[in-house]
Amino acid sequence: MNENSPVAGDDAVAIARVLANDHVADIVEALNREPRETASELLCEIPFERVVDIFDQPELEGASELIEALPRDKASKLLAAMSVDRAADLVRDLDEPARSELLGNLATPLRATLLSILGYPEGSAASIMTTEYVSVPSSWTVGQTLDYIRKVERTRETVYAIYVVDPKTNVLLRATGLRRLIVGERDDLVMDIAPDRTPVTVSPLTDSEKVAQLISKYDLLAVPVVDHGKILGIVTVDDIIDIMTQETTEDVHRFGGMEALDEPYMKISFLAMIQKRAGWLCALFVSEMLTANAMQSYESELERAIVLTLFIPLIMSSGGNSGSQATSLVIRALALREISLGDWWRVALRELPTGLVLGSILGVVGVIRITLWQYFGLYDYGEHWHLIAATVGAALVGIVTFGSLAGSMLPFALKRIGFDPASASAPFVATLVDVTGLVIYFSVALVILRGTLL
């Protein structure tokens, strides 16, 4: 492709062919691969209808910058033609003055809708809902509903979920699916063919993760966002899939001990990457400095029994590893609501014996290791080698138990004070356990080695 005029000559023909046949998701992927200016130029060559489809895809990168580059009147037309939830996403990312200018050009009802969606906090059900759903009065028949759907189909994000409301109060009464309408008789009341139960709904401020759980649990195609009984909008299953993917990314990044990246790894700027990683790394580093303090306070013991230092890395890492296991288990169980905040003591009662058994297993392995090395002359731990072995073994029991307990309680503590439990990253747990691990190790050593080495 010619770098200066990417859409000239043969390319234009090729692009036209792609646009006619390719799925819009593939076109978006192709646009994402181009530099932003090329993508901007390409968009000018594409028929308006298709541009609307493209901007409707949440996967389009830099959509707000692309829309800013368009002539204002075209951009406004685009916003009006897009699905409402995507338009709200876009406007949210727009900078001033483009934001006010574009909103000013919109028809008053649409502007009001967008502003009300934008008024809800990010991550809430209302902030990701679309107002383009199908609702009909309970007095309508199946035939009337089908005729109505035929008319409005093009302007609705989904027509598979149909909401039946009270004709006077507009309060949501029932939810049904298009498949039930198809099977029903034209003269049946839509109210009668809908399942006879209160629909699953969420409130505007429900967390989007909770919305995902409900959609997954009840196998829904959409869930209505309801305020005082009236529908404000719906959240559809494909929005939820995108949110689940994004949440997993955030959790993995946080669990790795860093701020979640909001851009793909290869696209984020070097500086942004350093910023996202350096903060946590420094915080962990500063906390970990406590280990140096702990070591300093045991300096005289260290000098008398230098052999103790050999096992410091081994012992510390075991505490970190057992803590990391416990944390990941509890984070996930909390996320899946297998356990709730009030279950902390039941978890503690499970982790205590688990930690003791795991610690004993590692302790035995550690004692065997030291005995073998001593026995085969691979290393000489001195005349009191069996006491050293006992110290290492006993310390491992204590540290693994403490690691399991601390690691499992940390997500509860974080959740209790309002943080995401997934922030309890492995490095965070390890740092917490490291200092305590040193204290446990040297305390055990003082007890077992007093009168001999110490």
Added chain:
Amino acid sequence: MNENSPVAGDDAVAIARVLANDHVADIVEALNREPRETASELLCEIPFERVVDIFDQPELEGASELIEALPRDKASKLLAAMSVDRAADLVRDLDEPARSELLGNLATPLRATLLSILGYPEGSAASIMTTEYVSVPSSWTVGQTLDYIRKVERTRETVYAIYVVDPKTNVLLRATGLRRLIVGERDDLVMDIAPDRTPVTVSPLTDSEKVAQLISKYDLLAVPVVDHGKILGIVTVDDIIDIMTQETTEDVHRFGGMEALDEPYMKISFLAMIQKRAGWLCALFVSEMLTANAMQSYESELERAIVLTLFIPLIMSSGGNSGSQATSLVIRALALREISLGDWWRVALRELPTGLVLGSILGVVGVIRITLWQYFGLYDYGEHWHLIAATVGAALVGIVTFGSLAGSMLPFALKRIGFDPASASAPFVATLVDVTGLVIYFSVALVILRGTLL
């Protein structure tokens, strides 16, 4: 509730009321809370139609044990009435002889279908597909198709995705949605109202994670599993949501350094929990023993400069933390296909400068810490304290850079040899980096401190 007869008297009335109105997902949740024997008893009181709905929910725990407890003829009727993909799941979990007995009781075509689904490897698209989809010949009109859907609706998992096949060869030609049929004229050919493009399909052996990605990318309600052009079955969006949730759980557990639990945290037996955790913990412990070997080989340096030991935990954890960050970034970028195996060198070229900058930041913080402590008399690092500070600073640059590089390359290496990159858990990376970290630290110390302390 009376422990001995949980469904007697008033309870029976209460349960009947729940069954009539509650969503099946709520009933499943209630059953999951009961001990298995009570659940089994309760199931006998529930009308057959409702039992089918209950067993169709993948969330039902111990479904294979529950079906084994039923009389064989009822169990066979249940398997026949369930959706095919769930029936296959259930049969997969059944033990002999129940499995053969139940399969033997089924009608030949259903048995053949189940056995063919069971023949595909776990985690493949075909192993999770259902054969209950809607496909029509391309010669049919919209009216014919709608009449057909009306007739078969009850027996199909979804009727929203409609597949148009060649009437002679049965080869898949087009995919369309029920909404297009509703809008079309009854006399239109179904082929003409379908979007004019090759449908998105997967092959029977496509990995279920890849299926999830396609459904998410193209916002599909279902994707057909196709072999030699013909549809074998479809995978629906709600199956994919369940799989995404399960994959996330597995990844979080693996990332925490343990085998993924396949049961909820509070339900898994104590012994199974120990087994899942002890294996990895021991493996990491044994690898980490190398740190003891590394320390032993530097014993004479340690004796001469005991002050060096003070910073060992700090330095080792920094390597582990930076490695953990890099690993989590790369695991996620690989999972989202932002990068592929061949991009390893581009990632290395990003991680090298990132590691150097992050290491320098930590190095400066470390030097400041030592200087401050020395200056304010909080600790006396001896006359060569500035050399100690230089050693710690330089070692941090080396270790963080190595940690970032090793952590980012490990997922590539695992993927290359056929493992899940998510197995590159934080503890695994930390263990890898710990030994190298010690070697780097003491090597730097030997260079900087030679002639003074060492």
